[in-house]
Amino acid sequence: MRVGIVCPYSFDAPGGVQFHVRDLAEALMARGHEVSVLAPADDDTPIPDYVTSAGKAVPVPYNGSVARLTFGPRTAARVRRWLAAGEFDVLHLHEPATPSLSMLALWLAQGPIVATFHSSVVRSRALQAAYPLVRQSLEKLSARIAVSEDARRTLTEHLGGDAVVIPNGVYVDAFEDAPTDPRWTGTPEAPTVAFLGRLDEPRKGLQILAQAVPTILERFPGARILVAGRGEQGREDAVAAVGPHASALEFLGGISDEEKAALLSSADVYVAPQTGGESFGIVLVEAMSAGSCVVASDLGAFRRVLDDGRAGVLFPVEDPQGLGRAVVAVLEDTDRRAALVAHAHEWVRQYDWSTVTGQVLAVYDMVLAARAAAGRVHEDPGALHDGRPGLWPRLVGDARREGGAR
The missing domain is CATH 3.40.50.2000 (Glycogen Phosphorylase B;)
Structure with missing residues (x-):
């Protein structure tokens, strides 16, 4: 054909x-x-x-x-x-x-x-x-x-x-088989939280994540927030929003497909704080395929991709404190995090x-x-x-x- x-x-x-x-x-x-x-x-x-x-x-x-x-x-x-x-x-x-x-x-x-x-x-x-x-x-x-x-x-x-x-x-196996990268692998005391998106687009929610950083650091002072994507103004705005906690943000810039897969495979949590305008949520599927636990805004599209919260955690849209609490909860409860990742592993096969x-x-x-x-x-x-x-x-x-x- x-x-x-x-x-x-x-x-x-x-x-x-x-x-x-x-x-x-x-x-x-x-x-x-x-x-x-x-x-x-x-x-x-x-x-x-x-x-x-x-x-x-x-x-x-x-x-x-x-x-x-x-x-x-x-x-x-x-x-x-x-x-x-x-x-x-x-x-x-x-x-x-x-x-x-x-x-x-x-x-x-x-x-x-x-x-x-x-x-x-x-x-x-x-x-x-x-x-x-x-x-x-x-x-x-x-x-x-x-x-x-x-x-x-x-x-x-x-x-x-x-x-x-x-x-x-999504090529699920490509993300599932992606090797971890020591630069982005966390520990119980210093877990890694990943974000991927265009930094200058407000609807991608980087500012929501930046405002959630103090809540995450209060419980996990060594946490590292890995931010991948282009947009100098968005980077500057995020640093300003975090203030004295800016050292927790690590900006990776634009990354290749291989690096994206490695990042998602290495991070303990992937956050999707988008504020709207999303019809699907492909990066959520990629993160689930790679074995990262997903925490996402409770948008209709994200809720469906995450099987109504059974394949990831949902938090109220544009709620930095809600995002921070959700990240802390899955980092603290390793059994729950493992259960979410296991369900997501099966759920993503349809994509x-x-x-x-x-x-x-x-x-x-x-x-x-x-x-x-x-x-x-x-x-x-x-x-x-x-x-x-x-x-x-x-x-x-x-x-x-x-x-x-x-």
């Missing part, structure tokens, strides 16, 4: 969606499928051979974070050429309601189209503004996937329709790519079977929709002219 995957967000600063796209592509290729990924990336950004760069992206504030996107007539021309060259059996778009590569591909493509929705928001002006652009185009989708019930709710409330829930995937890939392939098979049953002839995936007046934005016409001129 020839599969085209469109990632809306740039590989220059990869996050959850980019990692999901990368891992899905590699999981599909491991099963013998041909996969091509289209994503934004600067010329000097290293990308895998199966990724085609759609050009430089620009940062856009979105959902409490910063999304790096590319859009416009020139980008549309690149999308059109990629679609035409790929001749995909299935086109898989991620976040097609975001003004991005995925939205352009939805406008331009024909044939079986699957879309995955990742975002979870209570109310989104961005989605409301984008809806008129994609309302009719969404009817072209053969199937919709949401990575969680939270993402599914956002889809149904903002865009209508429904979706099957297929979670984000392994061996399971998730099979679920995605079942969706692909379903849309291909439905198309065959309808007796439709497979169309050129790069062909433009003939459209009705006003349906396609002017940039699609510009893309046609630019693409034909080259």
Whole structure:
């Protein structure tokens, strides 16, 4: 099967969606499928051979974070050429309601189209503004996937329709088998507590963790708080919040995938103090896979990933004292911590790519079977929709002219 995957967000600063796209592509290729990924990336950004760069992206504030996107007539021309060259059996778009590569591909493509929705928001002006652009185009989708019930709710409330829930995937064994690192391994007197995330994004909750540090140190004066992620301003703000206890914070900066696995395997506790905007919680699954005990904000998405608190400890959102008490409780009660880790070890298997890939392939098979049953002839995936007046934005016409001129 020839599969085209469109990632809306740039590989220059990869996050959850980019990692999901990368891992899905590699999981599909491991099963013998041909996969091509289209994503934004600067010329000097290293990308895998199966990724085609759609050009430089620009940062856009979105959902409490910063999304790096590319859009416009020139980008549309690149999308059109990629679609035409790929001749995909299935086109898989991620976040097609975001003004991005995925939205352009939805406008331009024909044939079986699957879309995955990742975002979870209570109310989104961005989605409301984008809806008129994609309302009719969404009817072209053969199937919709949401990575969680939270993402599914956002889809149904903002865009209508429904979706099957297929979670984000993790290579569980890679984290389970990761070696510990002596630099990050704790002791009963000096346990290690890990945090991973973009330090400059308030919703990742580093400030909540910083304010919890005195509560942790009161019981475990030797505790070390290991903070991985980029963001100089976030680092400075965290140090200021901790004050005289700043020496307990150890900033690791950006770390590689291998270092991340080693960190999660080494730490006694992994904390996820996010304040909102989370649709799943992939790093929680990674931490559970690595054998770290998870303490997380009681967000709906996190509660589901942690099996309602049976695979980790939940504390009230934006409650530093609650976070501190929760960390102290699991550090003090080694039997409870071991029980949580043991349950998490079994629970995370449902998120392994061996399971998730099979679920995605079942969706692909379903849309291909439905198309065959309808007796439709497979169309050129790069062909433009003939459209009705006003349906396609002017940039699609510009893309046609630019693409034909080259």
